[in-house]
Amino acid sequence: MTLDLTAVTRQLRMMADNLAVVRQRSENLLRDALTALEGAPEDCGQLQDRIGASRTGWPIARPLTSPKARWPLPPIPNSYTVVATDGSQIDPDRHGPALCYLINIGTAIISYGDRARASLDSEPTLGFEESDLYITHGDRRVLVEGHLLDGRRDILESRRLAEQAIQCARDGVTLAVRDGTLILRSVEGWGEEFVRDLYREQLLSYLEELRCRGVPVCSYISRPRSADVVNLLRLLRCPHVQADCERLCEPGERDSRPCADFVGLLDGQIYRRWLSPGQRSSVFLSPLRASLDKYGAHRVCFFYLHVGSEVTRVEVPEWVALNTDYLDLVHSILYEQCRRGGGYPRVLMEAHEKAIITGAERQQFQTMLEAQLVSRGLGWSTSEKQRSKRLRGL
Amino acid sequence: MERDAVTSMRIAEIIEASTTEFVAQCYDLDQVPDFGSFVRVRDRTLDIYAVVSEVRTASIDPGRRPMARGQDVDDEDQLYRDNPEIRELLRTELTATVVGFRRGDEINHYLPPRPPRIHGFVHMCTGDEVRTFTTRLDFLQTLLASPARVALDELLAAAIRNAWQARGGEREFLVKAGKEVALLLTNDVNRLNGVLRRIGR
Numbered sequence: 001m002t003l004d005l006t007a008v009t010r011q012l013r014m015m016a017d018n019l020a021v022v023r024q025r026s027e028n029l030l031r032d033a034l035t036a037l038e039g040a041p042e043d044c045g046q047l048q049d050r051i052g053a054s055r056t057g058w059p060i061a062r063p064l065t066s067p068k069a070r071w072p073l074p075p076i077p078n079s080y081t082v083v084a085t086d087g088s089q090i091d092p093d094r095h096g097p098a099l100c101y102l103i104n105i106g107t108a109i110i111s112y113g114d115r116a117r118a119s120l121d122s123e124p125t126l127g128f129e130e131s132d133l134y135i136t137h138g139d140r141r142v143l144v145e146g147h148l149l150d151g152r153r154d155i156l157e158s159r160r161l162a163e164q165a166i167q168c169a170r171d172g173v174t175l176a177v178r179d180g181t182l183i184l185r186s187v188e189g190w191g192e193e194f195v196r197d198l199y200r201e202q203l204l205s206y207l208e209e210l211r212c213r214g215v216p217v218c219s220y221i222s223r224p225r226s227a228d229v230v231n232l233l234r235l236l237r238c239p240h241v242q243a244d245c246e247r248l249c250e251p252g253e254r255d256s257r258p259c260a261d262f263v264g265l266l267d268g269q270i271y272r273r274w275l276s277p278g279q280r281s282s283v284f285l286s287p288l289r290a291s292l293d294k295y296g297a298h299r300v301c302f303f304y305l306h307v308g309s310e311v312t313r314v315e316v317p318e319w320v321a322l323n324t325d326y327l328d329l330v331h332s333i334l335y336e337q338c339r340r341g342g343g344y345p346r347v348l349m350e351a352h353e354k355a356i357i358t359g360a361e362r363q364q365f366q367t368m369l370e371a372q373l374v375s376r377g378l379g380w381s382t383s384e385k386q387r388s389k390r391l392r393g394l
Numbered sequence: 395m396e397r398d399a400v401t402s403m404r405i406a407e408i409i410e411a412s413t414t415e416f417v418a419q420c421y422d423l424d425q426v427p428d429f430g431s432f433v434r435v436r437d438r439t440l441d442i443y444a445v446v447s448e449v450r451t452a453s454i455d456p457g458r459r460p461m462a463r464g465q466d467v468d469d470e471d472q473l474y475r476d477n478p479e480i481r482e483l484l485r486t487e488l489t490a491t492v493v494g495f496r497r498g499d500e501i502n503h504y505l506p507p508r509p510p511r512i513h514g515f516v517h518m519c520t521g522d523e524v525r526t527f528t529t530r531l532d533f534l535q536t537l538l539a540s541p542a543r544v545a546l547d548e549l550l551a552a553a554i555r556n557a558w559q560a561r562g563g564e565r566e567f568l569v570k571a572g573k574e575v576a577l578l579l580t581n582d583v584n585r586l587n588g589v590l591r592r593i594g595r
Contacts (some may be wrong), residue, residue, distance in 0.1 A: 110479050118479035340477065350479050353455070 021171075026265060033262050033270050036233045042066045044282075052236065054243035059287035060235055061267075064321060066282060071079035071381050073278035074324045074328035076336050079113025080173040085161040086351040088152040090362055092145050095383035097373055100128040102365060103153050108347045108352025109168060122354040125156065137194040148315065150186035151199045155206075156306050161217070162206040169215045175333045176210060177247065178219040183313040188290045200294060206299045211319050217328040220334060220345055224313035225284065228287055229267040233391050234259040267304060268311045275306035280314075280331050305331065307338035402523065406488060406516040408435065411509040413492070414540055416444065418516045423451060430552020432527065432560075433490050433518035435510040440497055442506050442526055443519070444490035445537060447544050447554045448511040451486040459461030460484070480542070490516070491540045491549070493533040503532035524560035528567075531574040539580055547585055550575065568593065 041047055051060050060065075085204040090102040102124055109119040112156045127133060127144065144152055157178065166177035184203055187196050190385050210217045249257055271281055279364050285292070286300040301321035314334060320326045331334045337345035357365075405425055406418035416435070420426055428435060429448045434444045453460055460480075464473040482536060495506040519527070527533070537550055554571045561567050572590055579586035 038455065043403045112476070116478040120479065120481045120482045179585065346477075346479065348484075353458070 020372055022264075026269070029262060029265050030269055030273065033230065033233055033265055034273055034315050036236055036262075037270060038272060040233070040236060042068070050242075051113070051232070052239075054230070054233065055247075056243050056245050058231045058234070059289075060231045061226055061284035061287055061302075063232070064283045064285065067229065067232060067284075069282040070275060071280045071282075071331070073335055074332045077113070077173050077329070077331040079111070079115065079231060080175065080329075080333060081168040081171070082175050082177060082333055082337060082345075082347045083107070083109045083161060083165040083168055084177040084179070084345070084347040084351040085157045085164070086179050086348065086355040087157045087341040088355045089149055089153050089272055090357060090365055091149055092127075092143070093386075094145075095386035096366070097382060098128070098209065099128060099133060100369070101132075101149055102123040102126050102357070103149075104355055104357050105153075106154050106351045106356070107160055107164055108350035108354060109164060110347050110350070111171075115171070118350075120354050121351050123160070129153075135198065140192070140194070142192060142195065142203060147186045147191060148195060151184055151195070154186055155199060155202045158203055160210050162215075163218070166209060166213045167213045170328055173329065174215055175329055176215055176217040177334070177337075177345060177347055178217070178292075179352070180221060182217075182219040182317065183286075183288060183291055183295075188288070196290075200290075204232045204295065204298055207317055209316070211297065214262045215330055216320045216323075217332070218320065218330045219315045221315065222248060222344060222346060223310060224268050226268075226313060227266050227300075227378045228284065229270065229281075230262050230265045230289075230303075232269075232284075236264050237261065242376055268313070269302040271306065275304065275311060277306050277308045279333055280305045283316075283327065285318070285321075286315070300309060303327075303331075304348075305334060307335055307343065309338075309343035310318055312338075361366055402517040404515050404517050405433070408510055408514040408516060411512060411514070413505055413509050415447070415489055415491045416510055416514075416516075417487055417489050419422065420449075422561050423481055423484055423486050426451075426486055427488060427518055428546075428552075430549060430554075430556045432553075433488075434517045434519050434523065435514045436517075437506075437508070437514055438439065438511045440495045440506055442492060442495045442510050443533075445533075445549065445556075446542075447491040447549050448489040449486065450488075451484055453538045454483055454485045458483070459524045459536065466504065468510060488516075489543070491537060493536045493540075496527075501528060501530075502526060505536065505547055521530045524557055528557040528561070531571055532548045534571070534574050535577060535578055547589050550590065551589050554593045577582070 044066050047067070048062055051062050054060070066185065085105055085107050087103055087105045089104070092099050092101045103123055104124045105120045107120070111117050133144055135144060142148065161176050165174050168174040184199050187199050207217065235243055239258065252329050275281060281304040283303045286302055288300060291300040293385060295317075297319050298317040300315050301318050302313055302315045305314050314330060316327070320330065330339060334345060337347055340346040341349050395576060396594065400457045404421070406420045409418050426449050427538065429446055429449065431446050433444050433446060435444070463477060492505055494501060494503040496502070506519035522523065531561045534550060534553070537553060538546055540546070558564065558568050558571070571593065575589050577585055
């Protein structure tokens, strides 16, 4: 055994002590933050101007209505379909016998009301050709692995979601749901620009298909860690008419400024107190640079939804955010899905169950891969590193 | 289930097979054959006959057990309508004990030369088929010697009751079957009485 559990226990105890102090501090901050939200202006135009004029180092949510707004649970349609996709993958193994990856996309389609039925399935895709394994741009050639493979999986999830949701929408009201954030978190903000452009173009094309067919889409984030609205409250605390951290605040002073009080708080903590079960918050435009600059009609907006057991962040493209009917549909269906799923959307749970690749299946995949190579008389070998891990000789 | 349809109903597909019994996955959670009813599988030149010896419904994924969901719902059908995905997550399987086979016009009350194929289609026997197959009762001995996991006496009695029903409740058949069971269990009066009580009307 290499892990020194005694040392870990000591550190875990320190962590728990620290957490207790942080919780208490955060409780006091939370009270102040709620007071700040209470005092926020009703006029969001004025707020947007102030946000637009500010220069802060932290991203600020832009409210489309007053940040104080609380929207009650809208009525849910009698009959509707909810579609979700999720994915998992087996990464290419540089030390393995053949360079390839496997992406498994799970789809759950559940119809309620007059035509109650469900369809759960999964679709595996093996990537082994040159065009699957590498993204090329001029002389650049990048192996699709790690976050690039995550991105490719995101794209496949979105494609399948759009295909299925558009098909279901022919029979009636349909909502498409994704897990996690709507943006391509796997590639946005880092990595090669040509890869980001390529992936983004594909994602936006699927969102555009959904928009053209009038099928609302959303993504669901359980226990969100974002602080975009907290940052808005920080801006409201700024004593300067036009915030400009670099110019107006000395680096040494920043921690003692009023805006620093709310650092460490999360949007979810505030809305957990602000909203009642079933209510949703105002809709905000995500301050993420890539979304604002590159997503066009699909700029990412979000709201918080109190589903009963927690407050979750729901992201929608701007064209959904600006359509009250769509927004009400997202709100009512997601709330109902959480009720049916014991706190988490049932449809996402089922899509995940269909997508997951278990440890045993991963091993089985390796065995099948090796068997195929042997049956074709193809010699194969693993790397010396892989071999040393298997042998672990004394 | 309806036994007297002119054409037999396809209800399941074999997922495990041996000489003496097979396991089949039912196509529909609600179309489940009765315990002790007669089913047939076509295997190339043979029609293999079997008696349903066990039916069970469980989660497809052994790691995911069904959870109670209906506390606020008035009736069970409503619960299924409200949660349409449940049907996709459950699987009903039947085990059938092989009791004979038909090759051309010849019906044999002993085990077939080979088990049915995996993915073989399982049909409910029509009333006619049950009547033809149960003209003789040698299959009761095959049934009694089978390795079925359920209580064999229960299975024997249920098969006789099903055959008797397919024969329109003929008293003669019941008497004949009773005699056959008496011969088979001649050394065990307690078991014999148990079976006779289960088929007695």
